[in-house]
Amino acid sequence: GAVVSQHPSWVICKSGTSVKIECRSLDFQATTMFWYRQFPKQSLMLMATSNEGSKATYEQGVEKDKFLINHASLTLSTLTVTSAHPEDSSFYICSARRVWGGSYEQYFGPGTRLTVT
């Protein structure tokens, strides 16, 4: 089956520091990956769409300079939260799209819980 991993699974950092989250598709190539943010007791909100070899497309209201996305290979996308603040504390979930039999399937990583102190 298609597996997507995220690292780290949880991270605690101090305010003002930067944190990098990795998303990997382990057994398939993903030209497109998605980054979601989920606050407690809320739904998943799409932050950005990451395409291999090109700049990410950010959703309205998401600061591209704060949430840096790099999709340098077909199996790896990274999200860097720069100068993190307590309000950035959230659950970040990535998803990778696989092209399979002419259709597009989307697989989710296990998520990364970020706490900024």
Added chain:
Amino acid sequence: AQKITQTQPGMFVQEKEAVTLDCTYDTSDPSYGLFWYKQPSSGEMIFLIYQGSYDQQNATEGRYSLNFQKARKSANLVISASQLGDSAMYFCAMREGRGSQGNLIFGKGTKLSVKP
């Protein structure tokens, strides 16, 4: 306007009974897909079931079935014979567009609690 509406913030069901989680959607695109995901407390999103807009029959996957009423734009999830392990958040999602290339849009979710 919300694309996906889940009107039940929380639901309780007795173990071994069936439960229906509601989902309505809004789209003008004739081609779309509807999904249900389960999110336990650990956080991972678990795919449950998929219904395409052109599918004639309701989707079923084991104890999960999707009650697809296209004219009413509803895609309710039915879980039969509830188990304690079914306690989790459940999200309805939609993907618009031909070729399934659109992004997933999620509803606010329903928290299901199964009572022993």
